[in-house]
Amino acid sequence: MNMVKKVISTLIMGSFALALSACGNEQAGQNQQSPTSQIQVNPGEAATAASYKTIFQNTVFLGDSITEGLSYHDILNEENVIGDAGKTTELALANIDDLTKRNPKFVFIMLGSDDLLLPPQITDNPMQYSLNYYEKLIEGIKGKLPDAAITVLSVTPVTAEVEKETPAYKHISEYNHRLKELAAKQKIAYADVSSIASDDQDVFTSDGVHFKPKFYTRMLDLLKDQVN
Known part of the structure; x- marks a missing residue:
């Protein structure tokens, strides 16, 4: 990474940690319960949890801490997820080599949440x-x-509370509209998963940004036909 990229990365991570409290608290919200308590399932759910790992075994999800929840909650194996807190689309460029080594048949990209919080220094x-x-x-x-x-x-x-505290999130809908246009331009698929959270506020963790395991299982249910 050259010096310019180092400066940009430092600004991004520093701004998230010091000025953007909603983003800075994302990982804390995801970690509010221990990994053991997060991955506990009842016997009826166990087979389903195992089946997701099989269905998506040739897949990699690339994204930020929201994407990381797939492996954090043990819904998918770590080799099927590349996700980090504070990851922006620019920083994700550094993951292309790692993604290539994993050689997936299917790639799902879930970025943009942190990008909307980029500070004016950038x-x-x-x-x-x-x-x-x-x-x-x-x-x-x-x-x-x-x-x-x-x-x-x-x-x-x-959540509405988080959007009120961090007005930049009000642009999510517009961002998604333009993201859909970009996908069409690039001739790749676009999937709207926002309705999962819009229809059931209980899928959010207490930080109002991250999600409980049931969000991810519902999301994978929406996407599983694309990997068959």
């Missing part, structure tokens, strides 16, 4: 800045994995 137009890098990311993956089926997932909503 850009005065977070949405356009993000989408420019999103396009570079898609093209980079296509170049390395030409036979992989790529699907872009919508940015998930936040």
Whole structure:
């Protein structure tokens, strides 16, 4: 990584930690329960949990801490998830080599939530800045994995309380509209998963940004036909 990228990365992570409390608290919200308590399932759910790992065994989900929840909650294996807190579309470019090594048949990208919180030190137009890098990311993956089926997932909503505290999240709907247009331009699939959270507020953890395991199982139920 050259010096410019190092400076950008430092600004992003520093701004998230110091100025953007909603984003900075995302990982804490996901970690509010121990991993053991998160992955407990009743006998009727156990087979379903195992089946997701089988269904999506040739898949990699690339994204931020929301995506990371798939492996954190033990719904998918770690090798099927590349997700980190604070990950933006720009920073995700560094994951292309790792993604290529895993050689998935299906790639699902779930980014943008952190991009909307980018501070003015980086850009005065977070949405356009993000989408420019999103396009570079898609093209980079296509170049390395030409036979992989790529699907872009919508940015998930936040609770009304979080949106009030962090007005940047009000742009999620517009961002998703433009993301759908980008997917069409790139001739890849787009999947809207926002209705899962919109229809059931109980899928959110207490931070109003991250999700409980049932969000992820519902999301995978929506996506499983795409990997058959």
